[in-house]
Amino acid sequence: xxxxxxFEGGLYKHELITDFLEDVGGFIVQKTVAGLDLIMxxxxxxxxxxxxxxxVAEVKGKITIAPLIGVEVAVVAPTLSRHHLPHPACxxxxxxxxxxxxxxxxxxxxxxxxxxxxxxxxxxxxxEEHDIAVFTLGNFEQCIKGxxxxxxxxxxxxxxxxxxxxxxSLPECQGYVGGIGRYPERARTGxxxxxxxxxxxxxxxxxxxxxxxxxxxxxxxEPTVVKEEVERQVPExxxxxxxxxxxxxxxxxxxxxxxxxxxxxxxxxxxxxKRLGDVASIKRSLMRDYVLVKIxxxxxxxxxx
Numbered sequence: 579x580x581x582x583x584x585f586e587g588g589l590y591k592h593e594l595i596t597d598f599l600e601d602v603g604g605f606i607v608q609k610t611v612a613g614l615d616l617i618m619x620x621x622x623x624x625x626x627x628x629x630x631x632x633x634v635a636e637v638k639g640k641i642t643i644a645p646l647i648g649v650e651v652a653v654v655a656p657t658l659s660r661h662h663l664p665h666p667a668c669x670x671x672x673x674x675x676x677x678x679x680x681x682x683x684x685x686x687x688x689x690x691x692x693x694x695x696x697x698x699x700x701x702x703x704x705x706e707e708h709d710i711a712v713f714t715l716g717n718f719e720q721c722i723k724g725x726x727x728x729x730x731x732x733x734x735x736x737x738x739x740x741x742x743x744x745x746x747s748l749p750e751c752q753g754y755v756g757g758i759g760r761y762p763e764r765a766r767t768g769x770x771x772x773x774x775x776x777x778x779x780x781x782x783x784x785x786x787x788x789x790x791x792x793x794x795x796x797x798x799x800e801p802t803v804v805k806e807e808v809e810r811q812v813p814e815x816x817x818x819x820x821x822x823x824x825x826x827x828x829x830x831x832x833x834x835x836x837x838x839x840x841x842x843x844x845x846x847x848x849x850x851x852k853r854l855g856d857v858a859s860i861k862r863s864l865m866r867d868y869v870l871v872k873i874x875x876x877x878x879x880x881x882x883x
Contacts, residue, residue, distance in 0.1 A: 579793050580802065581627060582607070582647035584678060585618040587639020592616055594633050602626045605802040607647055607826055619647045619678060621802050645782040645789075647678035648801065648826040652708040656695075656715065656729070658685030666714045666758055669765045670740065673774040674712070674781060680825050682708070682865070692725040704864040706734050709788070709828045710781055713751075717742030717759035736784045740777060753780045788828055797829060797873045798857040799849050804871065805831050807849045812840065830858060833869040837862040844869055 585595065589611070599606060599620065607619040620641075622630055634641050653671045671681040686701055688694050697705075705711050713730050715722050722741050727750050730737045737751040742759020757773050765771055805826050809816050812835070815824050820834040833844065841862075845855030854860070854871070857879065863870040 579624050579789065580604075580621045580800070581624045582644055582678065583620045583622060583630075584642045584644040584647065585616070585620055585634065585639055586642075587616055587634070587637055588614050589616050590614075591637045592618075592639075594637060595620075595630075598626075598630060598633055602629075605806060607802065607805070608822070619644070621648065644678035645786045646674060646778065648828065649679050649709045649781070649785045650707075650825055650827045650832065651679045651681045651781060652705050652711045653681055653683045654689075654705060654711055654713045654729075655683065655685045656689030656726075657687075659690075665761055665764055666740070669770075669774055670712060670714060670758070670777055673771075673778050677778040677782065679778075679781065680822055686729070689726075689729055692721060695725050695729065697729050700864060702733060707832075707863060707865065707870055708735060710736050710738065710784055712738045712740065712777060712781065714758070715739060715741040719743040719745065722748070736788065738777065738780055738784065752784050755780060785828065792829065792875065795875045795877050797875055798879055799852065799854075799873055801826055801828070801830055801873060804849055804854065804858070804873065807847060808833055808844070811847050812843060814840075830870070830872040832863060832865075833871065834866070835869055837867050837869050840869055844871070 596606065599622070602623055604620060604622040604626070607621055610617045631641065651674050653667050655667045667683050671683050674681050684705065686697055688696055711730065711733060715726050722743065730739070731750045738753045738755070739748055739751045740755045740758040742756070744756035745754055748754040755773065755777050765774060805824050808824050808831060815833055815835055818834050823834045825832040833840070841860055845860045847854040858871050858873040861870050
């Protein structure tokens with residue numbers, strides 16, 4: 579099982595880390611250089627963590643376990659209006675990004691109110707393209723419990739809900755974080771920032787649980803390998819202007835290239851001796867016509883054949 583880590587340090591002798599990753603079958607998920615500072619998101623075999631820690635100490639850096647690396651999160655607000663969207667959703671999304679996640683903020687067309695609240699099939703399909711969904715709800719317990727649960731009920735991905743009231747639990751979701759309702763300014767106090775961290779920590783636990791499930795029924799090929807091969811075999815993906823043009827997911831990748839133009843080329847890629855189109859679904863994303871790759875688990879491959 580791969581462990582996901584955040585490395586922070588300098589450029590000094592950092593090639594020791596890249597050489598180590600090549601030796602043990604690890605991956606650099608993302609690399610950012612700012613002057614002489616270096617930040618890398620790493621995927622490393624769990625049994626090699628001890629060796630990595632010794633190398634990091636030698637290059638005067640530090641590593642932090644970051645389970646949200648390689649996780650795409652949808653932060654869902656009831657509407658796009660200023661009443662719901664700006665501050666809580668942006669604060670939660672930013673804190674998730676600081677913990678390694680790739681986030682997309684979505685506003686529902688009719689997620690507001692008590693009589694008209696609902697989500698459309700296309701909205702639910704778009705949310706389910708992600709690994710985890712975080713729903714940012716309001717301040718009233720009666721509204722959340724009585725009317726908002728259908729927004730995320732029966733979604734096929736794990737759901738975390740935030741809201742103003744403090745609730746012991748909420749049905750149809752993997753976790754609830756209270757104390758984050760609607761507020762008219764950015765989160766600046768230590769108490770609010772701790773609440774945002776609680777959401778990120780809960781999302782990290784959900785991501786780790788999902789990875790443990792996949793460890794019992796492994797994917798045919800690792801998403802990190804697919805990401806690396808896409809960047810090598812389809813160089814246009816590296817040159818795309820979108821941020822994170824090949825976005826790593828728990829069970830696949832999102833490739834930010836036009837679907838019709840690249841779907842056949844991506845399907846015909848050979849990854850670890852297998853044609854990608856035979857071991858993964860290659861479909862059109864509802865997000866800007868991108869290419870969405872979902873890798874099959876071993877148990878499903880025989881059914882597909």
